[in-house]
Amino acid sequence: MEAFRQLVGKSTPNAASAAAEQDSNSSTGSKSFGESSSQTDDGKITTETTRDGSGGDVYAEHAVKRTGTWVGAVFNIMCISIGTGTMNLPSVVKRCGWFGVILFVAMAVIGWYVGVLFRRAMYSRRGRRLSSFAIVTREAFGPWGFWFATAITYLYCCGTVISWIIVSGTQITRLLGFAGVDLDDRISMTIIAIVMWIPFTLLKTLGEITVSSVFGVATAMFTVIVLGVVSIQHKYTATYHAPGYDGAPTHRFIIGEGIPSALASISFMYAGAVAFPHIEGNMKKATQFGWMLFLSNTLVCGAYLVSAVSGYYAFGNQTLSPILNNMPNMAVVNAATILIIIHVIFAAPVMLVSANLELELALGVMAGIIGRKREFLWRFVMRTVTMGILLAISIAIPYFGQVIDLVSAISTTVVFFMVPVLCYVKLVGWRNIRVYELVLCIIIVAIGAVACVWGLIDAIKALKKAIHDGHG
DSSP: OHHHHHHHSSSOOOTTTSSOOOHHHHHHTOOTTOOEEEEOTTSOEEEEOOOOTTSOOTTGGGSOOOOBOHHHHHHHHHHHHSSGGGGGHHHHHHHHOTHHHHHHHHHHHHHHHHHHHHHHHHTOSTTOOOOSHHHHHHHHHHHHHHHHHHHHHHHHHHHHHHHHHHHHHHHHHHHHHHTTOOOOHHHHHHHHHHHHHHHHHHOOSGGGOHHHHHHHHHHHHHHHHHHHHHHHHTOOOSSSOOTTOOSSOOOOSOOGGGHHHHHHHHHHHHOOTTTHHHHHHTBSSGGGHHHHHHHHHHHHHHHHHHHHHHHHHHHGGGOOSSGGGGSOSOHHHHHHHHHHHHHHHHHHHHHHHHHHHHHHHHTTOSHHHHOHHHHHHHHHHHHHHHHHHHHHHHHHSOOHHHHHHHHIIIIIHIIIIIHHHHHHHHHHOGGGSOHHHHHHHHHHHHHHHHHHHHHHHHHHHHHHHHHHHTOO
């Protein structure tokens, strides 16, 4: 496919289409294939080539449309971030002690800073916008960088959705068990996957699912508050504690050996860099991205702290993952569980659309190239196969906490700490970066490398133990 060869070849993507480009024209300033507008870092509009030789705007559906607001962008980021992962956060604090609270705040700040750096990398080529995570990486490191970024994006997004399918399916089975209904986890997961599949298949871009994001955030925030209040009201004591433990729970301020794997898990909660280009590209005023991301991370961090602090305070070293397994059988807890299930159903399309847009762009699955009917058919088939694979993995490895830790170590440490920073340094040039900022970049990448290696070792050990024991 010509679009595929253009995308992974040596040439540079243009701003509006991110793939349809003509190197000779861009070097001479001529516009023989037609023109369209794109927004640069300073808010000015520049003209870029986006048409093929036949005059058809083949990448129009993937162009920057700038129809969304910063409010919608906040909801999209919060919807991606605040989900079932919040139910793993008390277990993360259990792993590293109260020091984990400091890590949550630090990671929120680092996540904002990395997002700002990555946006600078997106606009590092004057007059052109690099439109996706993979495109930025290709611009910095060539075709190998493109394929690496595409693979890591898929792993992160799909791994996240796998954890959502697992926790939603197992909690449906748990809720029905309270009502005396015996339903196999595999059937519950299949039902969840089918419900997720419908909007994922029918909705093409993030701009079409902002309403879903608003509803998803509302349900997630309600759930976080309910779980926080119930945890404190029903904290463990010397006589009321988790099965298999004796006495009241204990707490520690810092557990050094658990910090690297905790960093990997926390990075999972903030690693939205793969979706940033799509979210930023949908904003009417792209220059609002920096403070919008800061606001988003502040709100996300607040929700995380409610979940993590209340859970670890209530259950200490007896904290389970997900935290729902520590909760009593109460109507309000069951309602919150239902809401978190609804939330991930709405959040899954946000995550999966971000990943699949990369692949569809690479393979030329666009109406301007293959026609609208064939484009819909190919998108339908590709996204259906994706969801089928995710369901199969969820059923084969139904261990929520261990799956999150594994995905975090393999992908989110790379997405969160390393790739955005390295792309920024490479594209901007280390000589053009202030010394203090360059030092910060080195520190962030080093932290990511340690969290990746150490976290991966711990995650594999934990997953092997879960498979051996038959439970997470």
